Amino acid sequence: MITEKKKRRLRPYLLLGLGLFYLFHWLFKLWLLAPDTDSVTDVFGFGKFNWMNDHLSDKSWFDFQFTPTSLLLGMGGFLIAFLLYLRVSDTGTYRYGEEHGSARFATREELMRFRDEEPEKNMIFTQNSQMGLFNNRLSFDNQINKNILVYGGTGDSKTRSAVKPNILQANSSFVTTDTKGILIHETGKSLVEKGYKMKIFDLITFLNSDGFNVFKYIHNEMDIDRVAEAITESLNKNGHEGDPFWPAANKLLMRSLIGYLYFDGQIDHYLPNLGQVTDMIRELRRNHPEAESPVELMFEDLERRSPGNYACRQWDLFNKNFDGQTRASVYAIFATTFSVFDHEQLRKIIEKDTLEIEKWNIEKTAVFIHIPEVDPAYQFLSALLFSTIFDVLIKTADAVILGEHPKKTREDLLHLQVWADEFGQIGKIPNLPSIISVIRSREISIKMMVQSQSQIEVLYGKENTKTIINNCGAILYLGSNDLDTLKYLSERSGKQTLNDQNYSESRGRNASSSKQNSKIGRELLTPHEVATIGTTEALLFLSKQNVFRDQKFNLDTHPRAYLLSNGPNDDNWYRYKRYLSDIDEWKDQVGEENVIHIGIKEVEEVPLKVS
Template identity: 50%
Template sequence: MTIKRKPFLPYFLLGVLLAFCCHRAYALYALAPAPSMTEPFSPYVYVLDHYMGAPYFYSDHSPLALLFALIGFLIGMFAYLKIKPDGTYRHGEESGSARFATPQDLVGFRDKETQNNMIFTKNAQMGLLNKRLPFEWQLNKNVLVVGLPGDGKTFTYVKPNLMQMNSSFVVTDPKGLLVHEVGTMLENHGYQIKVFDLVTLTNSDTFNPFHYMHSELDIDRITEAIVEGTKKGDREGEDFWTQAKLLLNRALIGYLYFDSSWRNYDPNLSMVADMLRHMKRVDDETPSPVEIMFEQLEEKFPNNYAGKQWQLFNANFEAETRTSVLAIVSAQYSIFDHEAVTNLISNDSMQMERWNTEKTAVFVAISETNKAYNFLASTLFTVMFDQLTHNADAILQGEREGYTADDLVHVQFYLDEFANGVTRSTPKAVGITDKSVA
């Protein structure tokens, strides 16, 4: 708030004018005939009748005449002294102007083609594709739905929007029922249906993160997803142990990446568990099978990334520390001793590279009570976000022959039980809205 300085002269002249007017009014009142019983207001009538007539100046120096003149002058001075803050005021909105939007307020968010809308309520709908909306109505498409169990979040929001069939969908399905309720409908309308079942581990598509590793840079991303996904909480252990696990995982996963490109086989995460079983030396003089494997890899790919990580691990972790790190990582990978889990990641049928160009519905069944396999879901979503944005960029930049920007299919994520931690990479990816991923 600022206070403007007022010019004095205009208010001084106003005071002089008011002093003259008040003095003249009193002088005329003094000359008026005395009131009578029949005309009690005759002095005031006299003043009004003669106020604008001659003579215009009266020489009345009585105390009351001077007092009236002083009062008129002071009125002008008080007007000068009055402080008027230079601010913008919204009277009646002192407690805020927030209100619920009316149906008329929401009309601009809609796409003219109803099939292209996201459905919130009967009157609230939002166009899914920003390029079809005027600029002032283009908003982020992230939606937070909050409600108690049984409030109908799936029934009133997820299902109606799946029935729009206006994009590819990735849906977490904790109860495992949604795919049975809408899967046939989607399939009948040309959708490819994918199911990743981490509850029963049966009747599921398979996901192999190695299928989406196209360069050694992908080793770090996949490794981080696995290590983060196997954490029991944000305060688990010290950063020392996390970095130790990352280093060993990078070495082993990196080995499989490079070795498979040489020997032409399909690696999977269960092979990491097999390598961990053969890391310990039988005696101090004889190298372990894994050490021999890394030596052979170094001969084929000198100075490779996996070998560097292996050398760092051996140089910095010895004796009991090394044993502790191996025990921790071995315990995490022991989950792949289950044949059902190994079958789930032995090959890949998810075909993520097609989700941007072919309408696909992916249902990820995550247990609400058992978090033993959550790291597989975390890895899946981490790879998913990366692949979808990479594929969209490739199409937009003309790197995929036969595809243009018009061929891009929007991909929507419906993440039920999001608060339970579907993936730690989601908060970073949730702002991606300019690549037809939301």
């Protein structure tokens, strides 16, 4: 508590001095009226004082006939007031008990005000801390943005204590990353019972997956730039990362190739896919210096059919500014990156689009994105997917909020939570620091789950990492061994003031001892104490609040935990089937008893009817 001691004001003491001046003058005049006492029986003259006390009301209070002695005594009274004013003053600002810091642990009761009255409309942090997901249901002073940063290493129960409990809440649409590919099986039944549409995009096996064709979400030149940037941000991890020359070259070529497919698809009425970019890259080089490459001829043909289009302008810029070895290097980088589309299964999941991203925040949808734990080859595709997700959902939310959506109103807009487990494995999402700053008003929130702060810094740099963290309304710490992370959380916990007692003793002929009490400051939690919290404990750093120390959420205590699956052999294991082509679906639907196995000889012997 702040206590401020201000400097004394002169006016009160001036009034006191005038009052004492007159009082001393008046008392002396009363003294003069008192009869003399017997000097033998009243040596000190106290009898006069007794008389004055008995006759205070006999004398008029107004007496302005001063004598030299009364003036002298009056000035003595004024001097007393003046000395009181001049005495040593202890001015300043004090915080008793908080001299070195006021940090302390938050209590469960203090965090209760952030909860929604309806339990299922909350986000779950720990066993005793929750926060309402919908700000319009909370008072203004209890509204905090819903972006969360979760620190947790391997084995720190990120999935069990954070992801699964919040999926069971079933209070929004969900986008969840999973590096093991089993979360959809374990939680799927609980979501289907709540009427969710299920979507799956598998970058681990490329099988049994919905399709994602980014060209479905390209509607103009700005979308071409967005897609090109998302891909080239991943390409910038090569050795030329520090040189802006190479990213510029990559972007120009990528805009050209994606733009060509977009405009060609518009003219010839087909939906292109990223696999066709690989086909074009194979035909970029000239077989003879004087003979134009197939891609050059394709751009010339597109210019004739659509004069001055954006793709051809970007192609011209690339050719005019980059040639020789530079162009060859850019071709090589692209060929290496896009060679992943030589896998037939990968080409299949990008040929058609069944994700329907534009519906995720207006229809209850649960999306599970399987990303590899260690293979970075497909990070550009996962980063492109997330870039598209944010772009499409922001546009959908804006259309609904502004009343421009053809079917939905503001009441139909759903909150969408992105639970990004192993956030560092997604790849670099373009403009994430800006995106995370604006998605709150679109009813979108992201929960980034990392093992250390350095995982974010590697992708986005230190300054952008600060922006990302500053836009998180809560930090949930489940465990980490990263020293920088531990130091940051220790500083965030703040300093507290403690009473310190020093006792010293000396022995010998002149033995003595002393005890000294003082106040000292120390971190509420040192980096070591942050690192060594119990395996079942968690720390919650809620915006503008003291740190809350609590038990991790016990999944078994959730009211809907009985719907979770523990393995393929129980009834709650969610099974799904996705077909990447019509022929795959047809083959799967045909029973084995209806399959006829014949060879070429039998086919040739089948009689043909000629009409």
